[in-house]
Amino acid sequence: MEEQPSSCLKLLGSWASSYTHRVQLALKLKGIEFEYIEEDLANKSPALLLNNPIYKKVPVLLHRDRPVPESLVILHYIDEAWPSTLPIMPSDPYERALARFWSHFADDKLGPAVGAVFASSGEAQKAAVEQVHDNFRLIESELRDGAFKGRRFFGGDRIGLLDIVLGCGSYWLAVFEEVAEVTLLDPEPFPLFHSWLKDFEGQEEVKEIIPAFDRLLEYAKGVRHMMLSTKANSSTAAGSPVGNCASESSSNTSVTVTAPTDQLGEN
Structure with a gap:
């Protein structure tokens, strides 16, 4: 018997985390009530460390105090745990496989490419922008001639898993464009993907989830x-007499500093 949504469902997340937004949107689309708990990722709570001891990241869904970490895993979980609510996964096995494949593409290829643009400058940034455009060309091709041709959303007539995965994060593109002074999603070469994103962002459930642009912009400026x-400080240290001694420490610092971009994501 399917369990009814109740107060025993909690979500540990971060306001700027696109991965947290994925879970929030899926729960909202399915009409599932939950308690949201904001995490300070600079001072992670004992609850987060206890319930995600491996990655120590948000989001984590607690269902009857049983933890489910990682956004894609959570999305599959809630769709299976509450099958009578609006499904976010296709019923057809091949369509489900497509949604899973392109969701992994978003996390493994597109996301890191966008992150590289945000974290770089100069020639490195130009190369990163071109990598983003290469990924957009692949998606645009699928929308124009491939598996998603003629669809309003990747999930068909309504938002599905892949829309959630691609959409929760794509709204950062406009923020990154302003902060990094680059053009990422130009409607001229990518008209179908651009149109899809505008339609996605216009949905009431989505507007209730996405933080205000000005707040995202202020946050992103500080992080960048x-x-x-x-x-720059690491490069200076590498050129000094103590550069070799400091290299390992500098590398560790770099990992720590890039962690705020995980707040745009986490997992």
Whole structure:
């Protein structure tokens, strides 16, 4: 017997985390009530460390105090745990496989490419922008001639798993464009993907989840300034007499400093 949504469902997340937004949107679309608990990722709570001891990241879904970490795993879980609510996964096995494949593409290829644009400058940034455009060309091709041709959303007539995965994060593109002074999603070469994103962002459930642009912009400016400053300091240290001694420490610092971009994601 399917369990009814109740107060025994909790979500540990971060306001800026696109991965947290994925879970929030899926729960909202399915009409499942839950308690949201905001995490300070600079000072992670004992509850987060206890319930995700391997990755120590948000989001984590607690269902009757049983933890389910990682956004894609959570999305599959809630769709299976509450099958009578609006499904986010296709019923056809091949369509489900497509949704899973392109969701992994978003996390393994597109996301890191966008992150590289945000974290770099100069020639490195130009190369990163081109990598993003290469990924967009693949998606645009699928929308124009491939598996998703003629669809309003990747899930068909309504938002599905792949829409959630691609959409929760794509709204950062406009923020990154302003902060990094680049053009990522140009409607001229990518008209179908651009149109899809505008339609996605216009949905009431989505608008209730996405933080205000100005808040995202202020946050991103601070993160990018810190990242580039740390990278510059690391380069200076590498050129000094103590550069070799400091290299391991600098590398560890770089990992720490890039962690705020995980708040745009986490897992």
